[in-house]
Amino acid sequence: MKKSLVIAISAVSGGGKTTLTKELASKLPKVSVLHFDDYTFHGPENLAKWSKEGADHNAWNLAPLVEDVLLLKERYDYILLDYPFAYQNHWMKDFINIAVYIDTPLDVALARRMLRDYPEGSAEEIRNDLSYYLSYGREAYLEMEHKIKPNSDLVIDGTLSREEIMQRIIEEIHKR
Structure with a gap:
């Protein structure tokens, strides 16, 4: 099997992982990108309860993502995962070569998410989201974060800046 480098990029919602993953893909040769949010997984039904009970990342069956990674490893040099779990899920951990965490302050991530999700949103929608x-x-x-x-x-x-973040990831790739 071809040796591809699988890079998982994690951050909280609004942390910049999707934007960064897309831009990083334009800088690397023979790259494929997989987005966690594009999949339907068997996982916890109540995310708030799951989080309060310790957020067991192995409660998520990531078989569809694993299948895609295995398929793509034969055709690409790099696979970028817009993926929130790093090495914490036993289905995926052995396929990841580099786990990157974008450490975005929660207030910045929240502001980005509000701007992204509610460009035309009502005050009531924004209040409900903030309350949640x-x-x-x-x-x-x-x-x-823990x-x-x-x-x-x-x-x-x-x-x-995105450029500085991308440069640090590219430097890490070159080290390997």
Whole structure:
């Protein structure tokens, strides 16, 4: 089997992983990109409850993503994963060569998410989302900071420019 480099890019929602993954793909040769959000997985039905109970990342059956990675490893030099779990899921951990965590402050990530998700949103929609964030979302994001960040190979300040973040990832790729 061909040896592809699989790079998982994690961050909280609004942390910049999708934008970064797309831009990084334009800088690398023979690259494929997989986005976690494009899949339907068998996982916890209640994410708030899952997070409160310790966020067991192995509760997610990521078989469809694993299948795609295995298929793409034969055709591409690089596979970029816009993927929130780094090495924390036993289905995926053995396929990842570099786990990157974009460490974006929660206030910056929240502001980005609000701007992204509600360009024409009503004040009521924004209030509801912020209320949900305070009740459930923030706890899940803090869980990522406690489990995903320390288990990543490379942690990058999410307030740096995209160019600086990409350069640091490319430097890490060249080291391998």
